[in-house]
Amino acid sequence: MGALDHLKVLDLSRVLAGPWCGQILADLGAEVIKVERPGAGDDTRTWGPPWMKDETGADTREAAYFMSANRGKKSVTLDISKPAGQDIVKRLAQRADVLLENYKVGGLRQYGLDYESLAKLNPRLIYCSVTGFGQTGPYAPRAGYDFIIQGLGGLMSITGERDDLPGGGPQKVGVAVADLMTGMYATVGVLAALAEREKSGFGQHVDMALLDTQVAMTANMAMNYLASGKPPVRAGNAHPNIVPYQTFAAADGHIIVAVGNDGQFAKLCEIAGAPELATDQRFATNPMRVKNRATLVTLLAERVARRPMRFWSDALEAVGVPCGPINDIGQAFADPHVQHRGMRIELPHPTAGTVPLVASPIKLSRTPVEHRAAPPLLGQHTDEVLAGIGLNEQAIAALRTQGVV
Numbered sequence: 001m002g003a004l005d006h007l008k009v010l011d012l013s014r015v016l017a018g019p020w021c022g023q024i025l026a027d028l029g030a031e032v033i034k035v036e037r038p039g040a041g042d043d044t045r046t047w048g049p050p051w052m053k054d055e056t057g058a059d060t061r062e063a064a065y066f067m068s069a070n071r072g073k074k075s076v077t078l079d080i081s082k083p084a085g086q087d088i089v090k091r092l093a094q095r096a097d098v099l100l101e102n103y104k105v106g107g108l109r110q111y112g113l114d115y116e117s118l119a120k121l122n123p124r125l126i127y128c129s130v131t132g133f134g135q136t137g138p139y140a141p142r143a144g145y146d147f148i149i150q151g152l153g154g155l156m157s158i159t160g161e162r163d164d165l166p167g168g169g170p171q172k173v174g175v176a177v178a179d180l181m182t183g184m185y186a187t188v189g190v191l192a193a194l195a196e197r198e199k200s201g202f203g204q205h206v207d208m209a210l211l212d213t214q215v216a217m218t219a220n221m222a223m224n225y226l227a228s229g230k231p232p233v234r235a236g237n238a239h240p241n242i243v244p245y246q247t248f249a250a251a252d253g254h255i256i257v258a259v260g261n262d263g264q265f266a267k268l269c270e271i272a273g274a275p276e277l278a279t280d281q282r283f284a285t286n287p288m289r290v291k292n293r294a295t296l297v298t299l300l301a302e303r304v305a306r307r308p309m310r311f312w313s314d315a316l317e318a319v320g321v322p323c324g325p326i327n328d329i330g331q332a333f334a335d336p337h338v339q340h341r342g343m344r345i346e347l348p349h350p351t352a353g354t355v356p357l358v359a360s361p362i363k364l365s366r367t368p369v370e371h372r373a374a375p376p377l378l379g380q381h382t383d384e385v386l387a388g389i390g391l392n393e394q395a396i397a398a399l400r401t402q403g404v405v
Helices: 017-027 083-095 117-122 144-154 179-202 210-216 219-228 264-271 286-291 291-303 309-318 327-335 336-340 383-388 393-401
Strands: 009-013 032-037 051-053 059-063 073-077 100-103 128-132 205-209 246-252 255-257 323-327 344-349 353-358
Touching: 009 017, 009 083, 017 032, 017 059, 017 073, 017 100, 017 128, 017 179, 032 083, 032 128, 051 255, 073 323, 073 383, 083 117, 100 179, 100 353, 144 179, 144 210, 179 205, 179 210, 205 210, 246 291, 246 309, 255 291, 255 309, 264 286, 309 323, 327 336, 383 393
Parallel strands: 009 032, 009 100, 032 073, 100 128, 128 205
Antiparallel strands: 051 059, 246 255, 255 323, 344 353
């Protein structure tokens, strides 16, 4: 029994932020019905290569991108621009606990599928809107894209190497982190609204914006600015407030050293064969190490470069100094701890036989996550879902003839 198996979710979202929220809810047990455009579906269905492979090694029509955010859902194709399609969405919304959507602000009002309209039909409905800039404000009408939000929200100004170093300049994060974090915050907002509904009996509108999330998730860097009045700058892999907390080039690759306190620093100096650095007044405390960062890092870098990665990882781990390698994603999945935690799963799929997927990271002791089904084929569950709201075979066939489904 999943933690949320009493809930029904209607997912009208596409691409990543909204679908990510829907996938989290599905993993936790909710029934999630994904509404897609007939013949096309979610945009990300075509965002390949890479494509998933079938049992012969040939490409299927399923893009890896789509597979990343739609596990455990049922796919229904509906043309919501047609009155019959709108009627079906309304009927589904009347039975739903949660509706997710990421249309432009006001985009669903023309179809009578906005929050105010559906709340009249189902006052208990939690209606979550995910947009680039929110439901209000001067930018509200704009479309929002993760890359643009990473720039506009300040993240790229603190991501990447310093301008005066090789490779310097602003960088986006390697995954669409504004989308993903907005999907996670949306999940929190939905769950909070559901919890409040237990007291009031009423649903509400959850207004999630990528830009709001991006600003919020700058966290300590935002507070550094608010406290000092000085915008933080890019520092590459270095930490703005802790030294040494960065990458170093060993003899055969790169390692991460993350010294969090003065005691760990003293142990690092001992392993590096330079115990005198720990008592040097320029470096004895973290504030002094931050002040004299350039000098200290140069001294440490010379010593780290003399020995291989394995020496440093073994020696530092043995004395409790946090450190680790820089893995590619393949190496990450090959890591014995990642394997022990079950972060790769395989599920049956109608065209690919079985598909590898990334597991949910949520571990619940009494109501564990269940990875029930691979991401659906386009329209795979249309007949099942429509039958569930009372349409017979003839009615469904007529909708197909009309191009509604």
